[in-house]
Amino acid sequence: MPKKVYKVGPDTFRTDEARLQRALARYHEGKGLIGGDPRRRPRWIHPLPPEPAPAFRLMQSSPEHLARLRRFLSEAPLEIEIGSGPGDFILDWAQKHPHRHFLAFEVKWKLVREMVQRIEALGIGNLWVSDDDARFDLPRLLQPNSVDVFHILFPDPWWKPKHQARRLFVPPFVDVLALLLKPGGILRVATDVPGYAQVIQEVVEAHPDFLPSQPDLAQRFAQAAPTSRQAFCDEIGRPYTYFYFQKRPAASETGHG
Ligand SMILES: C[S@@+](CC[C@H](N)C(=O)[O-])C[C@H]1O[C@@H](n2cnc3c(N)ncnc32)[C@H](O)[C@@H]1O
Structure with missing residues (x-):
């Protein structure tokens, strides 16, 4: 595969708070969705591999295909990656955990198409992919308390004020x-942008359902392959941070209720 050339962003990480707040006020209307409103996306542009390939678009796949997807999502413990890039981590992780089910979102349709080719060539039966904006699909596709792990590895920092939404x-x-996380479920995050690391930690730890990041949880992912961005950082000696935020276990699991 051709080597991806990554960019190292600016040294400072800024947020235009007023602009961000204006965008967030319209968040649930889909403000800032990548690729625009999926309800208006022409279906003939960049078609996905034909069904029943394990790829979908929530607004375009057939009802039968989406029914297959929903069954798949409910049949086994579920892990979801958002922004999988070329899929180096999730393709490997899915093969290492044949009894779990995986879903990966990556808005770049070319990468998704290539990932489907690799899923089929490797005979991976427990991974579906989508080029939808994960922020549109997740609340529409999944039940509360249904996800065991979210992986968000080296998310785009979206430096420009007009993109920060x-x-x-x-x-x-x-x-x-x-x-969407099950009580006790894990949000696993990595970033090589120090200013974004700070924002991530603040915004997640301010949420009443999340516990502060627990470095000990890294052991559970010791066998995980690096993502392509992580491999790039390792190659140029750029530091990065991993966080493991757990959703508070249900009261009965803590023995307090
Ligand atoms: C910096 S890249 C990192 C890719 C990969 N995780 C890695 O570490 O090599 C972030 C990726 O997230 C994708 N992305 C950003 N926002 C997304 C969203 N809302 N839904 C799905 N994919 C998204 C981008 O297209 C991009 O490929």
Whole structure:
């Protein structure tokens, strides 16, 4: 595969608070969705591999295909990656955990198409992918308390003020993650942008459902392959941070209720 050339962003990480707040006020109307409103996306542009390939678009796949997807999502413990890039981590992780089910979102349709080719060539039966904006699909597709792990690895920092509404670590999307995770479920995050690391930690730890990051949880993911951005950082010696935020276990699991 051709080597991806990554950029190292500016040294300072800023947020235009007033602009971000204006965008977040319209968050649930889909303000800032990547690729625009999926309800208006022409279906003939960049078609996905034909069904029943394990790829979908929530607004375009057939009802039968979406029924297959929903069954798949409910049949086994579920892990979801948002922004999988070329899929180096999730393709490997899915093969290492054949009894779990995986879903990966990546808005770049070319990468999704290539991922489907690799899923089929490797005979992976427990991974579906989508090129929808995960922020549109997740609340429409999944039941509360249904996800075991979210992986958000090296998310785009969206430096430009006009794009910052696309950041995944903003309070309304952290609410969605908290709602969908099972009690005790894990939000696993990595970033090599120090200013974004600070924002991520603040916004997640401010949420009443999340516990502060627990570095010990890293052991559970010791066998995880690096993502392509992580491999790039390792190659150039750029530091990065991993966070492991757990959703508070249900009261009965803590022995307090
Ligand atoms: C910096 S790249 C990191 C890719 C990969 N996780 C890695 O570490 O190599 C972030 C990726 O997230 C994707 N992305 C950003 N926002 C997204 C969203 N809302 N839904 C799905 N994919 C998204 C981008 O297209 C991009 O490929």
